[in-house]
Amino acid sequence: MGLKIKIFQLVDLIILWLFYLSKALTFVVHPWVIKKVFDSLGYAFYYGRPKMRRDLHRKIADAMPEMKDPNELKRIALGACTAMVRPIYEGLLFWRHTDKFMRELEIENLEVFDKAMAEGKGILPYTMHLPSTIMLVHAIMARLNRSYSIIAWNPEDLPVKRYTRKMAEFGLMIGSDPELPVIYAGPGRDAIRQLRERLSEGGGVGFAVDIPGKCVVPLFGRPAAVADGIAYLAWEFDAPIIPTVMIPEEGFKRRIIFFEPIRCEKTGDRKADVKRTMEKVIAAGERQVRMIPDQWMCWFGLWRWWEKAKEIEASAEGEESSSAE
Numbered sequence: 001m002g003l004k005i006k007i008f009q010l011v012d013l014i015i016l017w018l019f020y021l022s023k024a025l026t027f028v029v030h031p032w033v034i035k036k037v038f039d040s041l042g043y044a045f046y047y048g049r050p051k052m053r054r055d056l057h058r059k060i061a062d063a064m065p066e067m068k069d070p071n072e073l074k075r076i077a078l079g080a081c082t083a084m085v086r087p088i089y090e091g092l093l094f095w096r097h098t099d100k101f102m103r104e105l106e107i108e109n110l111e112v113f114d115k116a117m118a119e120g121k122g123i124l125p126y127t128m129h130l131p132s133t134i135m136l137v138h139a140i141m142a143r144l145n146r147s148y149s150i151i152a153w154n155p156e157d158l159p160v161k162r163y164t165r166k167m168a169e170f171g172l173m174i175g176s177d178p179e180l181p182v183i184y185a186g187p188g189r190d191a192i193r194q195l196r197e198r199l200s201e202g203g204g205v206g207f208a209v210d211i212p213g214k215c216v217v218p219l220f221g222r223p224a225a226v227a228d229g230i231a232y233l234a235w236e237f238d239a240p241i242i243p244t245v246m247i248p249e250e251g252f253k254r255r256i257i258f259f260e261p262i263r264c265e266k267t268g269d270r271k272a273d274v275k276r277t278m279e280k281v282i283a284a285g286e287r288q289v290r291m292i293p294d295q296w297m298c299w300f301g302l303w304r305w306w307e308k309a310k311e312i313e314a315s316a317e318g319e320e321s322s323s324a325e
Helices: 002-025 031-048 050-063 070-083 086-096 098-104 110-118 131-143 161-173 191-200 229-237 270-291 299-324
Strands: 106-108 124-127 149-153 182-185 205-208 212-219 222-226 241-248 254-258
Touching (some): 050 299, 131 254, 191 229
């Protein structure tokens, strides 16, 4: 355990150093150069760990069996390795070139967001762990006077504390909700109360939904165990859930897409209602990933979610058998 902690501390230091170095480089070099630096880190991670590389190829192939082209498979796997540090690049690029970003920005279906907010029941925009989306959408919406809070893990509870803390501070600095920028989740945090207060006021809370949990729903063709907090909030407040994604394009050009809201339809069985809603949420999230599969940061955890779902289903079957006896 001691060695593992030291490794995480070293990784924490290296990534934090990378952030400060990249921040300094934004003043003296072209953004293309900085992008190549981050791409190189992803390539080093990809080629430096052969077993991880083979496992990653298998995971992607299992999830998308229609992917027959080995070059495309490699491109996605390389991108996934780079995606782990790409939030730094996206955030710094936006920070240094905000005007260019905003000029070239395209937003599809902004009226979906506005109509949902106008209902006054709160809104729940969400995404998968896609670097541009998790780093920039809330900041851009704040600049467009459509701010919402975001929920995030408390940096002190994560293995890379200093880096995560710095990225949280930086992410809020480039744009955030002025009333309640972030709701930190984790042990000892009063996140549920803050979430309820924010939604009861008609505000918004942004989620990333591809995190492990106990709700078993289909993801890439197999049952996966994911967290279902967003669906419980939608059930309680009748708040619309808005699938959201940002597509990185050439240069400073980015495209934000808001999809039609997902509603939690109530039948009197809350557990079933939540599960049915999560099936829709994760299905829409999978479509986001399929749009830019090389950007998804969570390819590495997908198998664990599949395995956890098997354990949950086996345990449920065992309990049913015991009850029948």
